[in-house]
Each structure stands twice: as structure tokens, then as C-alpha cells.
Amino acid sequence: MSERRLHGLLQASARRTPDAVAVLDAGTGTAFSYRELDDASRVVAEALASVGVQAGDRVAILVPKSIASVTAIFGVLAAGAAYVPVDAHAPASRNLGIVETCGARVLLASEAQWQAVRAEGLTSVAQTPLTSLPVVGGEHLQLVVLDTSEVDSDQARPDLAYILFTSGSTGTPKGVVHTHASALAFVDWAHATFHPSASDRFASHAPFHFDLSIFDLFVSIMSGGRMVLFDSALSRNPAGLADAAHRHGVTVWYSTPSTLRMLLAWGKLERFDYAQLRLVLYAGEVFSAGQLRELAALWPAARFANLYGPTETNVCTWFPVPETRDPDRDEPYPIGVCCSGDHAIVLDPSGAPVLQGALGELCIRGDSVMVGYWNRPDLTERAFLTLSDGHRWYRTGDLVEEDAQGNYVFRGRRDRMVKRHGYRIELGEIENALVAHACVLEAALVARRDDNQGVAIYAYVTIRPGPRPSLVAFKRHCAQLLPRYMIPDRVVVLDAIPKTSSGKVAYRSLEDRR
Amino acid sequence: MADRTLLRQEIRIYILEQFLPGEPADSLADDTALVGDGILSSIDTLKLITHLEDTYRISIDSHEVVGGPLNSVEAIVELVTAKQARG
Numbered sequence: 341m342s343e344r345r346l347h348g349l350l351q352a353s354a355r356r357t358p359d360a361v362a363v364l365d366a367g368t369g370t371a372f373s374y375r376e377l378d379d380a381s382r383v384v385a386e387a388l389a390s391v392g393v394q395a396g397d398r399v400a401i402l403v404p405k406s407i408a409s410v411t412a413i414f415g416v417l418a419a420g421a422a423y424v425p426v427d428a429h430a431p432a433s434r435n436l437g438i439v440e441t442c443g444a445r446v447l448l449a450s451e452a453q454w455q456a457v458r459a460e461g462l463t464s465v466a467q468t469p470l471t472s473l474p475v476v477g478g479e480h481l482q483l484v485v486l487d488t489s490e491v492d493s494d495q496a497r498p499d500l501a502y503i504l505f506t507s508g509s510t511g512t513p514k515g516v517v518h519t520h521a522s523a524l525a526f527v528d529w530a531h532a533t534f535h536p537s538a539s540d541r542f543a544s545h546a547p548f549h550f551d552l553s554i555f556d557l558f559v560s561i562m563s564g565g566r567m568v569l570f571d572s573a574l575s576r577n578p579a580g581l582a583d584a585a586h587r588h589g590v591t592v593w594y595s596t597p598s599t600l601r602m603l604l605a606w607g608k609l610e611r612f613d614y615a616q617l618r619l620v621l622y623a624g625e626v627f628s629a630g631q632l633r634e635l636a637a638l639w640p641a642a643r644f645a646n647l648y649g650p651t652e653t654n655v656c657t658w659f660p661v662p663e664t665r666d667p668d669r670d671e672p673y674p675i676g677v678c679c680s681g682d683h684a685i686v687l688d689p690s691g692a693p694v695l696q697g698a699l700g701e702l703c704i705r706g707d708s709v710m711v712g713y714w715n716r717p718d719l720t721e722r723a724f725l726t727l728s729d730g731h732r733w734y735r736t737g738d739l740v741e742e743d744a745q746g747n748y749v750f751r752g753r754r755d756r757m758v759k760r761h762g763y764r765i766e767l768g769e770i771e772n773a774l775v776a777h778a779c780v781l782e783a784a785l786v787a788r789r790d791d792n793q794g795v796a797i798y799a800y801v802t803i804r805p806g807p808r809p810s811l812v813a814f815k816r817h818c819a820q821l822l823p824r825y826m827i828p829d830r831v832v833v834l835d836a837i838p839k840t841s842s843g844k845v846a847y848r849s850l851e852d853r854r
Numbered sequence: 855m856a857d858r859t860l861l862r863q864e865i866r867i868y869i870l871e872q873f874l875p876g877e878p879a880d881s882l883a884d885d886t887a888l889v890g891d892g893i894l895s896s897i898d899t900l901k902l903i904t905h906l907e908d909t910y911r912i913s914i915d916s917h918e919v920v921g922g923p924l925n926s927v928e929a930i931v932e933l934v935t936a937k938q939a940r941g
Contacts (some may be wrong), residue, residue, distance in 0.1 A: 812882060816892065818892055819891050
């Protein structure tokens with residue numbers, strides 16, 4: 341087993357170029373050199389060790405995106421524990437559920453976030469007063485020791501690196517467990533493929549609970565380059581984002597197509613020349629060839645590549661977009677071929693491999709694939725398939741075809757999972773939230789294609805007798821339970837939800853409604 | 855004051871028609887939290903900003919996009935009025 345660890349990447353760069361800027365917050369202008377980031381993360385690691393944190397323990401991080409949150413991540417890893425990043429902008433009730441589900445030994449939180457989860461009912465605080473760790477610019481991390489004696493999991497292995505929680509179909513987020521080895525498999529591949537250097541400036545656009553951040557955090561630190569942090573406010577402001585990317589000389593950009601579309605529509609990109617931007621990577625959604633051409637005309641020095649991979653596998657296939665692009669191409673580019681260390685197979689519903697060109701489910705095995713879902717052996721068992729070759733394959737749920745050049749081409753999903761702004765959404769999780777509304781009897785959701793945000797979400801509900809809640813009331817209710825990207829666009833009250841002859845929701849019938 | 859009342863009415867109508875079609879006017883109060891209550895998605899917010907900039911000939915800076923200044927009809931009225939007063 342490899343002894344390499346993710347935080348070793350920081351330590352190596354700090355030895356090599358201690359005074360180079362490791363991370364810069366584009367919003368505040370605050371920066372940390374490699375030495376400062378390494379020193380500050382060691383302080384966090386020592387504080388965690390002093391309260392008994394050890395390998396296999398989980399430390400939840402509930403801090404808005406900032407140098408403090410980067411410090412917390414490397415501090416947790418340096419302590420030998422696994423970090424569990426939690427969306428500081430999601431409802432406190434959802435965040436509390438994640439902190440409790442992962443059995444976090446410690447919560448590292450900003451003061452405001454700590455107050456929010458405490459008000460929500462976090463009761464397992466084991467030790468007071470809290471330790472308050474100064475990080476940078478007056479920011480502090482609150483170190484909250486939790487009592488996790490009731491949580492038991494055989495996944496608490498010493499090589500655990502992080503757990504990312506994604507939307508779950510039954511209404512509860514599920515935790516994707518990665519080890520240092522599975523993360524490094526992707527990081528090493530990316531480093532060998534894109535040749536980043538100490539002169540690169542990486543746009544860190546994704547929040548840290550989103551898997552795109554693994555590239556931003558660890559590939560940049562490994563290269564000795566500069567990570568330029570775009571916080572959530574800047575990320576939602578395309579003109580400001582375009583300006584900041586130019587001002588900070590970003591050379592490597594990695595985001596969802598949703599963000600690229602937002603930049604195209606509202607970023608006023610024509611203001612700048614972006615001569616330094618050499619590499620643009622996109623993942624998480626389909627990006628039309630026409631929009632890519634439009635962007636390439638504004639970013640002429642950049643090479644483009646489509647990266648593919650669910651959170652469960654890290655990036656596992658990729659496609660370098662040809663520099664000579666067909667001006668008439670409409671179809672999105674393929675998701676490409678396997679990254680080194682990973683293997684793919686396309687299976688029919690019976691589990692038999694399909695012929696080249698036939699539609700089937702993409703299954704992946706290899707070095708970058710997750711261990712399983714945190715404390716959910718039932719979900720883990722369903723997610724993997726052991727074939728006659730003796731290997732355990734992760735079922736992506738994505739339907740693909742293999743083209744004549746050996747590239748996989750994405751065709752759709754075999755289930756109800758959808759992508760919005762690049763985030764995975766299980767529609768069942770939103771249905772559960774709507775049914776929790778006092779007036780709602782039944783809820784059924786469908787997603788319709790939307791050029792701006794990936795999909796628009798339509799909720800169909802039946803309600804109890806009495807006044808009908810407004811759309812504002814439904815949205816307000818959802819905002820208390822769900823992250824913003826999961827709030828339905830429309831809520832339609834029906835007399836009855838259409839059903840099939842077997843009594844199941846007739847989603848096809850709902851999809852046909854207008 | 856009359857202008858301010860008219861402005862409030864225009865902004866309410868725009869938000870109702872664009873983002874809450876078919877909803878009764880009284881479902882949107884002047885202090886309804888447009889962002890905090892999930893009424894506006896991030897794309898809706900961008901559409902709203904473009905509309906405000908084009909309609910009222912103002913420029914909205916990056917730090918004003920998210921949060922307070924655009925989080926309610928009343929806050930938007932404040933923002934537009936203040937920017938128009940500054941010319």
C-alpha cells in the first residue's frame with residue numbers, strides 16, 4: 341500500500357518553494373505562502389491531536405470557502421484524519437445531519453456556522469469551552485469536540501482521506517468515501533496529463549464539498565502553483581468572476597459547463613484578452629459544441645478537455661477537444677477514454693457486455709474508485725457489481741455508447757438522478773422535502789432540459805383540503821431543508837398524481853405535461 | 855415619493871411575471887427574502903440584475919449581486935433609488 345498522503349504534497353511544495361504564494365483569496369486579496377499554509381495547517385493538526393483525533397477519525401469542516409477552510413482541510417489531513425466538507429450555505433438542519441451521520445470526532449467551524457448548527461440542535465458537544473484557532477485576517481476556526489460514541493463503522497480505516505456527501509434518492513445525503521490512494525490516483529493522473537507547473541494559477545471555483553475541488557486543491561498544491569479562491573459570492577457573479585480570473589492571471593480553469601455558460605451569457609468576457617489562460621477543463625454536465633466554440637473564440641490560447649467521473653470514481657475518463665474544431669458540430673464532445681489506472685466496461689441490463697456502438701451502462705473499476713458509501717453497506721452493495729472476471733465494478737448509472745474511435749459518448753441516465761449547475765440531484769430527496777410540508781399529501785418531480793442551468797425542476801403535488809400555499813411558500817419551505825440548487829422552479833398543484841396500472845407514479849405522463 | 859411607489863410596483867410586477875408566473879400578487883411581500891427563501895435562483899438573480907441595469911440605466915457592482923441589496927423588493931427599490939440619485 342502506498343504511504344503517500346495528500347498533505348505530503350503541501351509539505352513537499354513548502355520545502356521546495358516556501359515563499360511562493362500557495363493560495364490567494366480573490367475576494368479579500370489575502371494570501372498564504374506555502375510556508376504559511378504548511379505552518380498554519382500544522383497548528384490545526386496539533387490542536388486536533390491534542391483532543392485525541394487520530395487516523396480514521398472524521399473531522400467535519402463547516403467554514404465558508406476561504407484560506408481558513410483550505411488550512412482546515414490540510415490540517416485535518418496532517419492530523420491523519422479524514423475531512424468531511426459541509427456546505428456552509430446549505431440549511432443548518434441538513435448540515436447537522438451530515439455531521440452526525442459521518443460520526444465526526446471534531447467539527448471545525450466558523451463562528452457563525454457553529455452558532456447555526458448549535459441552534460439547530462447539535463447536542464453531542466463533548467468538551468467546553470471550545471478551542472478557538474486564529475488562522476488569518478482575524479478569522480478563527482472553532483474546534484468543537486463531539487461525542488461520537490454511538491457511531492460505529494468498519495470504514496474508519498487509517499488511510500481514509502475525505503467523505504463527500506451527495507444527494508440521496510431516499511431523502512438523506514449519502515457519503516462517498518475516498519482514501520488517500522484513490523484521490524492520489526486522480527491527482528497523479530491529472531499532473532502527468534496536464535503538466536501544471538509552479539507558474540500556473542489555478543481558478544478554484546468549486547466549493548470544497550463538490551468533487552471538482554479535489555483537482556483545485558491537490559493538483560495545484562502538488563505543482564507549486566497558486567490556487568486562486570473564488571468564494572460563493574464571486575462564483576455567482578459572472579462579470580466579477582471574469583474580471584477576477586483576468587486580474588489574477590488564471591492559467592488553468594476547471595468548472596462545470598453551467599459556470600462556463602453563465603460566463604458566456606453574463607461575464608462580458610470580450611473586455612479582456614485572457615492570453616495566459618492555457619487550459620480549460622469542464623466536467624459534471626454536457627457542454628454543447630456550439631457553446632464551446634463560442635467560448636474558445638474568446639479564450640483563444642486555451643486547450644479544452646472534457647473530464648468525466650461521478651464523485652464515486654473521481655475523474656475516470658477524459659476527452660481532449662481537438663484544436664481544429666468542426667464549425668458545424670452540434671453534438672457535445674464524447675466523455676472520451678479511461679484515465680490511466682481505471683478500466684471501463686459497458687453492460688446491458690442483464691450484466692453482459694454490449695458490442696461497440698450499442699447502448700449500455702458504463703461501469704468503472706480502478707485506482708480512483710471510492711471505497712463505498714459511509715456506513716451504508718446496503719447502498720455500497722447495490723452500487724457495485726462483481727463480474728465473472730472477479731473484479732468489482734462501480735455502476736455509474738450513466739448510459740453510454742462507444743464510438744468508432746473508442747471514445748465513450750454519454751447518452752443519458754438509467755435512473756432519476758439529474759444535474760443542475762453540475763450538482764447531482766436525486767429528485768426523490770426533493771419529493772421527501774415537499775411531503776414534509778404540512779399541506780402536501782403527495783409529490784412527484786420531473787426535470788426538463790434548461791439551457792442555462794442544466795435542468796429546470798417541476799414539482800407536482802396534491803394537497804390537503806384548505807387554502808392552497810403559494811409558490812413563495814413552497815420555495816420558502818424547501819429553502820429550510822435543501823441547498824439552493826435543489827429548490828424546485830415550479831410547483832403545480834394537481835387533483836391527483838397520475839399513476840401507472842401498478843400504482844407507481846407515472847413520471848412519463850408528468851414529463852409530457854406543459 | 856410617488857416615483858418610489860411606482861418603482862416598487864414595477865419591480866414587484868417584473869418579479870411576479872418573470873419568476874412567479876400565475877402567482878397572486880399578494881404572495882410576494884415587499885420584504886419577502888428573494889434569495890434567502892429560494893424565490894430566485896442564481897440565474898434568476900442575473901436576469902434581474904440585467905433588467906435593472908437596462909431599465910433604470912444603472913450599473914450594479916459585483917459586491918451587490920448577492921445578499922442584502924437584492925434580497926427583497928424593498929431592498930431593490932433602495933438600491934435603484936440610491937444609484938439614480940448618484941447619477
